[in-house]
Amino acid sequence: MKKIGAICLNTFREAVKDKVFCNLLFFAILVIGLSVLIGNLAIGEDEQVIQDISLAAMSLFGVLIAVMVGISLVYKEIDRRTIYTVITKPIRRYEFLLGKYLGLLLTLLINVGVMTIALFLVIRLQGYTFNLEILWAIVLIFFELALITAIAILFSTFASPAMSAAFTFCFYLIGHLTQDLLQAGRESQSVMFANMSRWLYYLLPNLDLFNIRGEMVRAIPVSMQYITYSIFYGVLYASALLLLAMLIFQRREFN
Amino acid sequence: MWAIETKALTKTYTQGRIFRKPIVALDHLDLQVAPGEIFGYIGHNGAGKTTTFKLILGLIQPTSGDAWILGESTKRVETRHKIGFLPEQPYFYEYLTATQFLDFYAQLFGMDRSLRKRRIAELLDIVGLSHAVSTALRHFSKGMLQRIGLAQALINDPEVIVLDEPMYGLDPVGRKEVRDLILNLKQQGKTVIFSSHILADVEMICDRVAILSQGRLQRVEKTGGLFEKSQRQYELIVRDLDEHAFSELRKLALEVRRQMEGVVLIIPDEATTEIAQAVIREHHGKLVALTPRTPSLESLFIDEVRGDGLRGDHKTQKKTGTKEKAA
Numbered sequence: 246m247k248k249i250g251a252i253c254l255n256t257f258r259e260a261v262k263d264k265v266f267c268n269l270l271f272f273a274i275l276v277i278g279l280s281v282l283i284g285n286l287a288i289g290e291d292e293q294v295i296q297d298i299s300l301a302a303m304s305l306f307g308v309l310i311a312v313m314v315g316i317s318l319v320y321k322e323i324d325r326r327t328i329y330t331v332i333t334k335p336i337r338r339y340e341f342l343l344g345k346y347l348g349l350l351l352t353l354l355i356n357v358g359v360m361t362i363a364l365f366l367v368i369r370l371q372g373y374t375f376n377l378e379i380l381w382a383i384v385l386i387f388f389e390l391a392l393i394t395a396i397a398i399l400f401s402t403f404a405s406p407a408m409s410a411a412f413t414f415c416f417y418l419i420g421h422l423t424q425d426l427l428q429a430g431r432e433s434q435s436v437m438f439a440n441m442s443r444w445l446y447y448l449l450p451n452l453d454l455f456n457i458r459g460e461m462v463r464a465i466p467v468s469m470q471y472i473t474y475s476i477f478y479g480v481l482y483a484s485a486l487l488l489l490a491m492l493i494f495q496r497r498e499f500n
Numbered sequence: 501m502w503a504i505e506t507k508a509l510t511k512t513y514t515q516g517r518i519f520r521k522p523i524v525a526l527d528h529l530d531l532q533v534a535p536g537e538i539f540g541y542i543g544h545n546g547a548g549k550t551t552t553f554k555l556i557l558g559l560i561q562p563t564s565g566d567a568w569i570l571g572e573s574t575k576r577v578e579t580r581h582k583i584g585f586l587p588e589q590p591y592f593y594e595y596l597t598a599t600q601f602l603d604f605y606a607q608l609f610g611m612d613r614s615l616r617k618r619r620i621a622e623l624l625d626i627v628g629l630s631h632a633v634s635t636a637l638r639h640f641s642k643g644m645l646q647r648i649g650l651a652q653a654l655i656n657d658p659e660v661i662v663l664d665e666p667m668y669g670l671d672p673v674g675r676k677e678v679r680d681l682i683l684n685l686k687q688q689g690k691t692v693i694f695s696s697h698i699l700a701d702v703e704m705i706c707d708r709v710a711i712l713s714q715g716r717l718q719r720v721e722k723t724g725g726l727f728e729k730s731q732r733q734y735e736l737i738v739r740d741l742d743e744h745a746f747s748e749l750r751k752l753a754l755e756v757r758r759q760m761e762g763v764v765l766i767i768p769d770e771a772t773t774e775i776a777q778a779v780i781r782e783h784h785g786k787l788v789a790l791t792p793r794t795p796s797l798e799s800l801f802i803d804e805v806r807g808d809g810l811r812g813d814h815k816t817q818k819k820t821g822t823k824e825k826a827a
Contacts, residue, residue, distance in 0.1 A: 251607035
């Protein structure tokens, strides 16, 4: 654990000094701040609009950070050959990869935390009370980011950053469409398409599970069972992806 | 028990996507490095030096063969507790300070905080970076980076140290510091294997040296052994030679040059030198000088790499190696 902790902390140090991370975080906070202006246009619903925009910014910029930083972390280690001095120490490759992943999760946790504080301040400054239920939407945003990070790490073990970014964004987009895909299959006349859509639905991540932003903002109740299931799904899917990443990384040669 | 041992260690790559052509980077390497030895590993670019190190350290997997460090298989992660490694032209985490950098590597060995603190201070002192403990690596000069790289290789007080081009990019003072450090490690009973293109450094500090060419081990020599009598060449300067004597001597010599002082002949060994002297006497030539010539590591290396190496078979050399140069 000590070794994984060391890799995790080092990854966190590297990520927070990454210009991409800093810039994206700055823009996310800027959007949360500017949501007040747009909120003012929606008379009577400004609180909801602020929360809607802020949560969407949290999710979008979180995804951008997860992808942009996630795809480059392992690649950079290989490209700059810093990995030569790490892998040759008594550390197993899966420990290295797990450390990198946890380091990035820590970075995302800080990122989500900072954005939550920004949202809290914006709502308080507007004279409203911060609805604690919103935090459940943020928790699920974090677990969605954890899953996307696992996708980014998986691709970065064998593909270039550009390819990894393209693949991860594709997964992100498809992940938000799997529910529609399943529905289309059900309504289709073709048995083959129906079967294929069902298989793809189970195979690809269902990222819509993590989106309860609308419900939380409009105070529509979401059961604890649903939230727990979504978290469990996220952890399980991310673990499977990491396992696959570890298997690929184990066989990788550092020429 | 050898400090480093490889048996038929082989690495083959394939080139091309459709017609996959095999490229042998390392070909059945049998190598033994004794404990407490400074072992030089030399070869031209692409000879297989770095490939050997990567195989020993588990960065790449061998196509066939095995390697051991102090009797333990290099496939075991635990074996790496005994190894220190500095890669060629290393790049380090530039956002870390010297202390943070070494602390990171110390943690990878599971060292506790007090031991880490003590070892880091000790190492920074050894590599002469005590003044830069809080300086970020991005502000380090090339020489300082090489020294902090050496410090990370020694963080676990390893028994076997593998250094890939440790003198790379260093000025003469920096090179001397690295040489002194390696000699100091030997005094502590450590085994050091290092590759270098600077043959003078290798010759100066190594107990033995291995020459690698095109993935094959050409020879392993004691650096003292380079000067053994059996491998000694002789330089003869002769005057007043008639053409017949000259053509006879040409057959015996490795190299023939005409200079102001006479004809210079490089004769491969003592026995041939005696034959040459007899030829000179017979044709009333005048032997001006006879000097034993010890081949330098550089000349040995160049000969090996050219493929006309000094393998105790001067007949082979004569066939391929006799050159005549006009002064």
